[in-house]
Amino acid sequence: LAKTTQPISMDSYEGQEVNITCSHNNIATNDYITWYQQFPSQGPRFIIQGYKTKVTNEVASLFIPADRKSSTLSLPRVSLSDTAVYYCLVGDMYSSASKIIFGSGTRLSIRP
């Protein structure tokens, strides 16, 4: 069972780059790593997903080392609207042998 561990909270300032790391020591071969963002009173929203190495989209980058036991979500030049809870998720929704497990979440606070 690929349990994930994230920092409970992080603080940063507008315009800074923020890196949130998630540990998943027991990740399975078929598991993907996905990050979600959640604002209060809303369902989580997909940010980015990867299997290995680096993935980049218009919102964030995801760095995954070769052993895949951790991953780092990188948010460039954050703004106040990036204040939210960020969840790391490991699993393969299409595999009955894999469990979809959300991390504890990192509460990111951005200050002016």
Next chain:
Amino acid sequence: SAVISQKPSRDICQRGTSLTIQCQVDSQVTMMFWYRQQPGQSLTLIATANQGSEATYESGFVIDKFPISRPNLTFSTLTVSNMSPEDSSIYLCSVGDTRSYEQYFGPGTRLTVT
């Protein structure tokens, strides 16, 4: 992407009663999921609801307590049965995108049991 709606958005219920939560998707999807999120906590998967087959429940969740229906590819219901205050939580449904591993989440149903 998919647009997901849930009904009701919130409810306050008496202990011992049951509540059925509806999840409607604007497109046909194969996989639907039901999660529970207790205040200030992360999401916990309750079950996977696939059309045409019985739902698959995660450890700690049983069909008698959380019966699920999936009558077609755009709709599912989750019933919280014989409720107790410990069932007070936010219940979310999500759908999986077969072209990727993304999930799209509904807005959630906030349940309070008194």
